[in-house]
Amino acid sequence: MNQQVVIIPTFNEIENIESIINSVFKLSTPFDILIVDDNSPDGTADKVIELQSAFTERLHLLQRKNKKGLGTAYIDGFKYALDHHYDYIFEMDADFSHNPNDLERLLAELKNGTDLIIGSRYVQGGGFRNWGLDRKILSKGASYYVKLITWMPINDATAGFVGYNAGVLRNINLDSIEFVGYAFQIEMKYAAYVNEFKLKEIPITFKDREKGQSKMNLSIISEALGGVLKMRWKSFRNQYTKTDKA
Numbered sequence: 001m002n003q004q005v006v007i008i009p010t011f012n013e014i015e016n017i018e019s020i021i022n023s024v025f026k027l028s029t030p031f032d033i034l035i036v037d038d039n040s041p042d043g044t045a046d047k048v049i050e051l052q053s054a055f056t057e058r059l060h061l062l063q064r065k066n067k068k069g070l071g072t073a074y075i076d077g078f079k080y081a082l083d084h085h086y087d088y089i090f091e092m093d094a095d096f097s098h099n100p101n102d103l104e105r106l107l108a109e110l111k112n113g114t115d116l117i118i119g120s121r122y123v124q125g126g127g128f129r130n131w132g133l134d135r136k137i138l139s140k141g142a143s144y145y146v147k148l149i150t151w152m153p154i155n156d157a158t159a160g161f162v163g164y165n166a167g168v169l170r171n172i173n174l175d176s177i178e179f180v181g182y183a184f185q186i187e188m189k190y191a192a193y194v195n196e197f198k199l200k201e202i203p204i205t206f207k208d209r210e211k212g213q214s215k216m217n218l219s220i221i222s223e224a225l226g227g228v229l230k231m232r233w234k235s236f237r238n239q240y241t242k243t244d245k246a
């Protein structure tokens, strides 16, 4: 019965929340939405609760008490999605950097047998709109660095617009995923890769947030630098693999 769900983590996204929800529900394919909010002081969750009366069955909300980072928000969201038996589970930002209209293209790839589909800025046809040169250099640099250390054949390792076949999330060891920022995105792809799931990139155009505050900071970068080395070590020790595969 349940099919696809888009998980959107939020922290202070009051300026985007209503329009991002409406943009997903406007699609001709029915996607459910799960908002994972970390007690945003701007009242993002209250707005979601208000909208739930219009979209009763399809709009879900997980409220966490404190700001605990994007990575753990997704892990909690994945567990919720698996408990609710969704077949296809997506990650998307609330700030319109990812275009909700691309969800249908991503879903089609999962239905065609890809296990983890990546909306990629670094394949033919992909790119950016209005992103600063500093962020571009950082993102591209991170991707080269990840390839150098992990040998994972993915061009956009930090991409946050991705979809999973539920089997991926059931079979990788979610409890071993420890990172919270860009490194979280890398770690999820790497865990799927070392478990021999089929990863694929299709082009998307990423655009800078127009509304709301950026949450980018230096600790996110330093986490990724050391984190990628640690991931390599964890994979040697088989920590991304479940011993009791479903």
Ligand SMILES: Nc1nc2c(ncn2[C@@H]2O[C@H](COP(=O)(O)OP(=O)(O)OP(=O)(O)O)[C@@H](O)[C@H]2O)c(=O)[nH]1
Pocket: 008, 009, 010, 011, 012, 013, 036, 037, 038, 067, 068, 069, 070, 073, 092, 093, 094, 095, 097, 208, 209, 213, 214, 215, 216
């Ligand atoms: N629940 C939760 N969501 C978060 C947290 N940090 C960021 N987010 C959300 O995760 C998504 C991506 O975060 P962004 O702040 O857009 O990160 P970014 O794209 O690297 O940087 P900017 O767009 O410049 O802000 C957005 O929907 C945020 O609201 C957090 O600690 N908890």
Ligand SMILES: [Mg+2]
Pocket: 093, 095, 097, 209
């Ligand atoms: Mg953003």
